[in-house]
Amino acid sequence: xxxxxxxxxxxxxxxxxxxxxxxxxxxxxxxxxxxxxxxxxxxxxxxxxxxxxxxxxxxxxxxxxxxxxxxxxxxxxxxxxxxxxxxxxxxxxxxxxxxxxxxxxxxxxxxxxxxxxxxxxxxxxxxxxxxxxxxxxxxxxxxxxxxxxxxxxxxxxxxxxxxxxxxxxxxxxxxxxxxxxxxxxxxxxxxxxxxxxxxxxxxxxxxxxxxxxxxxxxxxxxxxxxxxxxxxxxxxxxxxxxxxxxxxxxxxxxxxxxxxxxxxxxxxxxxxxxxxxxxxxxxxxxxxxxxxxxxxxxxxxxxxxxxxxxxxxxxxxxxxxxxxxxxxxxxxxxxxxxxxxxxxxxxxxxxxxxxxxxxxxxxxxxxxxxxxxxxxxxxxxxxxxxxxxxxxxxxxxxxxxxxxxxxxxxxxxxxxxxxxxxxxxxxxxxxxxxxxxxxxx
Ligand SMILES: [Zn+2]
Numbered sequence: 121x122x123x124x125x126x127x128x129x130x131x132x133x134x135x136x137x138x139x140x141x142x143x144x145x146x147x148x149x150x151x152x153x154x155x156x157x158x159x160x161x162x163x164x165x166x167x168x169x170x171x172x173x174x175x176x177x178x179x180x181x182x183x184x185x186x187x188x189x190x191x192x193x194x195x196x197x198x199x200x201x202x203x204x205x206x207x208x209x210x211x212x213x214x215x216x217x218x219x220x221x222x223x224x225x226x227x228x229x230x231x232x233x234x235x236x237x238x239x240x241x242x243x244x245x246x247x248x249x250x251x252x253x254x255x256x257x258x259x260x261x262x263x264x265x266x267x268x269x270x271x272x273x274x275x276x277x278x279x280x281x282x283x284x285x286x287x288x289x290x291x292x293x294x295x296x297x298x299x300x301x302x303x304x305x306x307x308x309x310x311x312x313x314x315x316x317x318x319x320x321x322x323x324x325x326x327x328x329x330x331x332x333x334x335x336x337x338x339x340x341x342x343x344x345x346x347x348x349x350x351x352x353x354x355x356x357x358x359x360x361x362x363x364x365x366x367x368x369x370x371x372x373x374x375x376x377x378x379x380x381x382x383x384x385x386x387x388x389x390x391x392x393x394x395x396x397x398x399x400x401x402x403x404x405x406x407x408x409x410x411x412x413x414x415x416x417x418x419x420x421x422x423x424x425x426x427x428x429x430x431x432x433x434x435x436x437x438x439x440x441x442x443x444x445x446x447x448x449x450x451x452x453x454x455x456x457x458x459x460x461x462x463x464x465x466x467x468x469x470x471x472x473x474x475x476x477x478x479x480x481x482x483x484x485x486x487x488x489x490x491x492x493x494x495x496x497x498x499x500x501x502x503x504x505x506x507x508x509x510x511x512x513x514x515x516x517x518x519x520x521x522x523x524x525x526x527x528x529x530x531x532x533x534x535x536x537x538x539x540x541x542x543x544x545x546x547x548x549x550x551x552x553x554x555x556x557x558x559x560x561x
Contacts, residue, residue, distance in 0.1 A: 127474040128290045131239070133170030168247060168484065170477045171239045173286045174204075174279055177246065181209055181275075184253055191256050191266055197274060198345025201297040204279040206342060209249050212270035213256070213263075224360035227270040228498075229350065230491065232367040234309050234447065235293045236281030237473045240465045240483055241367035247484025248491050249273035265495040269362070278309055278342050291473060297341055299327035299334075308332055310366075311445040312340030313347060315453050316380035318444030333445055343447070350455060362498055363459040364451040367487065370472050371420070372412045374399050374490075375462040377452040379417030380444040388458060395459055395497050402493035403486045410466065410486060417448055417462055459498070463490070 167180060185194040193210045200206060214225070232238075232245035252271055255262035265271075276282045280296040294306030304327040311318070314337035326332060338344040353359040376392040378384055386392060396414045403412050452460035466475055466483045475483075 127471060130476060131171065131290065131474045132286075133172070133477065168243065168250075168480050171243055171480065172246075174276060174283050177242070177275060178205075178207055180246075181207055184209060184250070188253050188256070192253055195272075197272075197349040198342060200278070200280045201295055201341040202280040204283070206274065206277060206279055206346065208272050208274040209253070210270055210272050211249065211252055211256075212266050214267075224354075224358050225270055226268065226362045226498075227272060227353070227359045228363045228365075228491075228495070229272045229274070229361055229451075230365045230367070231274045231277050231346075231447070233274075233276040233278055233282050234366060235368060236278050236285045236295075237291050237293055238367075238369040238465075239285070239473070240369045240475050240479065242275045242282065243480045244367055244465055244484045244487040245273050245275040247480070248488045249275070251484070251488045252491075261496075262492075264499070265492065268499060269495060270359075271491075274346070277346060280342075281306070293330050294332065295340060295342055299332065301327040304328035304332075306332065307334040307340035307343075309340045309343040310368075310447055311443060312338055312343035313445045313447055313450035313454075314338050315446075315450040316378070316444040318380065331443070337445065346447075347450065350451070354455060361451070361455060361457050363494060364447075364455075364457045364461070365491065365494070366447050366451075366462045367465060368462055369465045370467055370469065370475065371464045372410060372466060372468050373420055373464045374412050374414045375417035375420050375448065375464065376414075377417060377460055378449050379420075379446040379462070380449055382416060382418040386452065391458065392460075395494065396461065398493055398497055399461070399463070399490040402489045406482075406485050406489045408482045408486055412463075412486075417446065420464070459494070463487070 167176075172180070181194055185192045191211055191213045195208050195210050196205045197208050198206045212225075212227075230245055230248060232241035232243075234241075249271075252262065252266065252273075256266050257263055278295050281292055281294060284292045284296055292306075294308050296305055297307055298305060299307070308329075308331045311331055311333035317337035318333065334340050338347065350361060354361060374396045376389075376396050377386045393414065400412045400414050403410060446462070448460055448462045451457040465487065466479050
């Protein structure tokens with residue numbers, strides 16, 4: 121590990137410290153440079169240039185909802201211990217003629233920020249959401265994914281903890297609720313779920329431990345409320361959750377159930393492994409070419425210690441992340457979500473939780489590629505390749521038709537697989553167009 125204080129300092133955006141160095145925005149709120157257009161997301165979208173505090177993420181989510189009302193809704197999956205919303209973007213387009221009785225809406229739930237300090241998980245969920253939202257109507261491929269599924273993006277499952285990492289302790293992990301010990305706040309949300317909840321291990325039983333599981337299952341407020349929301353969706357709102365992906369960091373691993381034990385084999389092991397390997401491949405085929413391991417969550421820590429540069433440290437962290445009461449196991453077993461994963465993003469230990477912000481976009485692209493692959497897989501397409509060569513055309517709403525009118529033929533021709541930067545440019549462009557349209561009113 122590098123100098124710890126310096127690494128922590130550098131992981132905050134320069135804005136947070138009122139860095140006097142010149143910036144390319146004129147005192148606007150950090151999301152306002154979205155208005156800039158004509159260059160790729162990498163170079164102009166300041167939202168993804170730095171990690172963002174909750175006070176910026178929430179208005180940014182509202183902005184997306186306002187700009188893309190045809191396919192984006194903002195919802196709230198619960199209230200945190202300290203009373204904050206746990207916000208989410210629900211992205212998808214129901215097919216026309218929705219009067220017809222239909223089966224449950226297939227829904228994919230994607231979460232980040234369960235552990236407060238894992239900022240790259242929050243930024244990546246936002247990046248995936250943004251990529252899906254702005255790609256809608258740009259290619260048949262992406263449009264289909266949003267017609268066939270609802271995608272629920274929850275970037276900060278632990279908003280109190282996230283705020284705390286910004287204002288007090290960059291390396292805080294748990295939520296912020298009171299425990300039986302006055303000076304040791306916080307429950308580890310990923311040990312809180314009511315499946316194979318475990319108080320046996322000493323760390324899980326100690327309120328001062330970073331992996332404190334609480335005094336009983338679902339004592340962790342945000343875990344309980346999120347789980348209640350998910351269960352209610354499936355029982356009362358005609359929703360079928362077909363996949364659940366919980367992003368964490370770090371160690372570059374795609375983990376499938378179970379996390380609580382290696383002694384039990386999940387009944388759909390082959391399916392879980394098959395898709396997991398595909399996700400890893402989709403990530404490797406992005407520009408970054410990063411290798412992500414694939415294994416059962418219960419084994420994650422073993423592999424981690426043998427491959428990581430910061431082996432000792434990573435091993436300790438990873439050990440804390442495995443165990444009972446995980447969201448991964450709960451969704452898989454209790455909600456019968458067939459495809460459930462925990463994905464640990466970059467890196468493999470050099471920076472760990474203090475991953476520099478220049479990784480936000482490349483890691484986001486990896487995560488987006490994986491989620492897009494997953495969508496195809498769930499549609500029954502065996503990988504991305506099957507979509508190649510299909511005619512791309514814009515489908516749908518008035519919003520998209522307006523956008524299309526302004527497009528040059530060149531742009532239209534370029535629209536295809538979202539693995540490259542073209543979709544991002546289009547997204548910037550469309551957002552710019554939408555904003556101008558609205559402000560001109
Ligand atoms: Zn984590």
